[in-house]
Amino acid sequence: xxxxxxxxxxxxxxWVTRVKEDKELWLWTVGLLLQTLVYILFFLRDQTPSLxxxxxxxxxxxxxxxxxxxxxxxxxxxxxxxxxYFSPPLILGVAFSFMMDSISSRIMVSGLIYASQCMFILxxxxxxxxxxxxxYLMVGSMMMVIGVLAIRVTNAVFxxxxxxxxxxxxxxxxxxxFIVFISLIxxxxxxxxxxxxxxxxxxxMIAMKDRLTGIWNRVRLxxxxxxxxxxxxxxxxxxxxxxxxxxxxxxxxxxxGHRTGDLVLKEFCLVVKRCIRTTDVLARWGGEEFVxxxxxxxxxxxxxxxxxxxxxxxxxEFHQGLRITTSLGFSSCQAGDTLDSWLERADKALYRAKSxxxxxxxxxxLSIKEMPNKVSPPVQLVWHxxxxxxxxxxxxxxxxxxxxxxxxFQAILESSPKDKISSIVDSLILEIEQHFKDEESIxxxxxxxxxxxxxxxxxxxxxxxxxxxxxxxSDEIRENELLHFFLYEMISQHILMEDSEYFSSMLxx
Numbered sequence: 001x002x003x004x005x006x007x008x009x010x011x012x013x014x015w016v017t018r019v020k021e022d023k024e025l026w027l028w029t030v031g032l033l034l035q036t037l038v039y040i041l042f043f044l045r046d047q048t049p050s051l052x053x054x055x056x057x058x059x060x061x062x063x064x065x066x067x068x069x070x071x072x073x074x075x076x077x078x079x080x081x082x083x084x085y086f087s088p089p090l091i092l093g094v095a096f097s098f099m100m101d102s103i104s105s106r107i108m109v110s111g112l113i114y115a116s117q118c119m120f121i122l123x124x125x126x127x128x129x130x131x132x133x134x135x136y137l138m139v140g141s142m143m144m145v146i147g148v149l150a151i152r153v154t155n156a157v158f159x160x161x162x163x164x165x166x167x168x169x170x171x172x173x174x175x176x177x178f179i180v181f182i183s184l185i186x187x188x189x190x191x192x193x194x195x196x197x198x199x200x201x202x203x204x205m206i207a208m209k210d211r212l213t214g215i216w217n218r219v220r221l222x223x224x225x226x227x228x229x230x231x232x233x234x235x236x237x238x239x240x241x242x243x244x245x246x247x248x249x250x251x252x253x254x255x256x257g258h259r260t261g262d263l264v265l266k267e268f269c270l271v272v273k274r275c276i277r278t279t280d281v282l283a284r285w286g287g288e289e290f291v292x293x294x295x296x297x298x299x300x301x302x303x304x305x306x307x308x309x310x311x312x313x314x315x316x317e318f319h320q321g322l323r324i325t326t327s328l329g330f331s332s333c334q335a336g337d338t339l340d341s342w343l344e345r346a347d348k349a350l351y352r353a354k355s356x357x358x359x360x361x362x363x364x365x366l367s368i369k370e371m372p373n374k375v376s377p378p379v380q381l382v383w384h385x386x387x388x389x390x391x392x393x394x395x396x397x398x399x400x401x402x403x404x405x406x407x408x409f410q411a412i413l414e415s416s417p418k419d420k421i422s423s424i425v426d427s428l429i430l431e432i433e434q435h436f437k438d439e440e441s442i443x444x445x446x447x448x449x450x451x452x453x454x455x456x457x458x459x460x461x462x463x464x465x466x467x468x469x470x471x472x473x474s475d476e477i478r479e480n481e482l483l484h485f486f487l488y489e490m491i492s493q494h495i496l497m498e499d500s501e502y503f504s505s506m507l508x509x
Contacts, residue, residue, distance in 0.1 A: 002181050002331050003043065006035040009188045016192075024074040028191055031067035032061050035184065055096045058110050060167055063091040065117035068187070072121060072138075075194065076128045084120070088113050104160035111153040118142045118149070132197025135188030141183035148179040210284040212262055213269045221283035224293055225339050231295075232333045233460075236468045236477065236486040240302035241342065242292040242330040243350045244272070244309065247358040249288035249324075256320065263319040268326075271316050275309045293345075295494065298484030299363070303332045306361040325359035334489035335464050336457045364493075391442070397435045398495060405491045412479045425469050425482060433462055433489065 010032030017025035041048065041057035066085040073080050093115050099105045122142050124153060125135050155172050208220035216224075228239040243289045253261040265288065272282055272292065281293040292309075294302055306328045329350030333342055345364040353362040383402055389395055406426045436458040443451035468485055471477045 002039045002177060002184065003036055005181060006032050006039065006184050009184065010036055013188065013192065016292070022070045022195065023499050025192075025195065027071035028072060028188070031064040031071065032184075032188065034064035034067065035497065038064065050100055054100065054106070055093055056105070058096055059089045059093040062092045062110075062113055064116065065114060065121070069121050069124060071125045071191065075191075075198075076124065076130075078124075078128070088117055104156040107156040108153050111149040111156070115146050115149045115153075118146045118277065120324055122146075130194060130198075132194060134190045134193030134195075134197055137186045137193065139185035139190075141190065144179050144186075145183050148176050152176060157185045185442065213266050213284055215269050215273075215290075216281060216283040218283065218285055221281065221285070221291055221293065222339060224281045224283075225342065226365035228293060229294055229333060229342070231340065232337075233335070233464075236471065236481060236485065237296050237465055238332060238481060239292040239311070239344055240297045240299065240330055240332040240489075242294070242302060242306050242328055243285065243343075243346045244290045244292070245327050245350055245354070246288040247325045247327055247354075252324070256322070259321055260322075264322060264324065267316075267318050268313065268324075271312050272309055275305065275312050291343075297332075298480060298489050299332050300480070300484075302332060303361070303363065306330050306363075310359065310361055327353040327358045328361045329353050329363070330361070331364040332484065332488050334493045335460045343463070393438060394435075394442070397431070397438065401431055401435060401491060401495060404431060405487055408486055409483060412483055419475075421482070422469065422473055423473070425465075428486060429462070429465050429469065432465065432495075435495075436462065457494065461494060465490065 004255065010029055013025055013032060014029040017029055038061040039055050040274070041053050045053040045057075066088060070080075070085055092110060095109050096106055099109065120160065122139060125139055125142070152172060208217055209215065210217045231237050232239055246264075249261065249264075252264055269284075269290070270280065272290065275293055276282060276294075279295055280297075281295075283291050283293070285291045292305075294305065297305075310326060310328055313324065318324060327350060329346050329348070329352065331342060331345040331349055349362045349364045353360050356362065383399060387398060388396075389398070404424070404427065408421070408428060411421050411424055439453055440451065440458065442448070448454075465485065467480055469475065472479070472482055
């Protein structure tokens with residue numbers, strides 16, 4: 001069965017390799033064919049000279065493990081000195097030539113050498129990252145082989161009379177051949193699966209990358225945005241995204257041709273990559289539009305990064321000495337956001353940047369007084385007449401919440417004690433809860449059509465606020481995450497912006 005299995009596996013893997021020409025599969029095929037030869041020689045032990053059936057067979061068996069190791073190293077695209085491949089079979093062959101009269105000595109020496117080779121294979125499998133589950137089949141098979149070799153060596157030391165011949169039927173011999181049979185199947189299938197999973201991953205990467213620029217495409221970006229939304233909902237981590245648009249890109253294509261336009265797009269991506277972190281995601285949204293997703297980044301970081309990108313693009317000299325600029329719009333994730341709503345806010349900010357003359361940065365953070373690009377981020381929320389709802393109670397509550405949010409901001413900027421900041425947050429949450437109750441009461445009286453949506457948003461915001469406050473008190477998050485949530489998501493985005501959707505119903509109350 002071992003001869004038939006190793007021969008069939010060697011033939012099938014070799015047949016596939018004949019077309020694909022993968023070096024690692026060729027090496028694995030040689031290892032399988034050597035195993036086939038080895039067990040044919042073992043089977044013919046009593047009919048062939050000992051030089052062939054013992055020394056040559058065991059040397060070839062050690063060589064087969066060397067080829068398996070070489071195949072795995074080739075898979076990882078790693079180099080290993082040929083000394084590590086040739087020395088085990090050579091040492092075993094020389095040692096066996098002096099041990100022909102002692103089968104127990106041969107078992108101990110060969111067991112130690114084979115086990116060492118299997119340990120090398122295990123090390124190669126576990127040291128380097130492998131995508132998929134194929135490696136676990138190989139790890140399992142190698143561990144089984146090492147285990148049965150340990151049993152053989154132990155028996156050779158303490159019960160040398162139990163093994164008098166390779167073909168003598170003892171529990172140890174039966175177990176040995178059974179494990180060899182199983183390990184051949186597991187390791188070969190595992191190795192082929194590893195190669196398949198690597199190929200699948202390459203295809204997936206190709207499908208998710210923009211062919212021209214080499215950065216992520218829209219499909220991958222949408223996946224990453226969805227993950228950040230879920231992470232924000234679960235853990236309260238801030239996240240932001242920036243949409244970039246190359247100003248007057250059509251003129252470049254018209255005047256210099258599409259090839260130059262393509263080179264500009266590639267170079268544009270390289271400049272942006274130098275500005276962002278390795279954890280940030282740069283993707284091509286379409287045409288000359290790009291998106292940068294910023295995990296664990298609130299308004300402040302997005303502001304400075306967007307300006308840094310804008311300045312870097314403006315200063316850079318592109319292909320043929322071209323100078324270009326870019327317009328940027330950004331927004332931060334807030335409670336209840338979907339992929340579309342988040343992107344829509346950033347897109348509106350980009351539209352504002354284009355409408356303002358291009359080569360500038362705009363955000364959807366309209367409730368904060370905008371400062372010049374080169375000035376540090378603003379330090380307080382500012383009330384505008386546009387926020388008036390027409391309802392005295394609601395407007396009073398809005399103003400009070402805005403003032404208390406500024407108090408929180410100032411306390412954090414001044415590095416106030418933690419208990420003081422926590423007390424401000426507790427008070428702010430209570431005020432927001434009361435405000436939401438009053439709003440929902442107005443919804444019921446005016447029969448506002450979007451009351452269920454707002455009620456759900458209110459519930460999510462309060463839940464998130466309490467969770468963040470608890471995590472802050474438990475030292476799981478820092479002040480900047482509290483600040484991002486209360487100033488950006490709660491006050492600016494929801495209370496001062498989304499609430500305006502039902503102001504008309506208040507006027508008719």
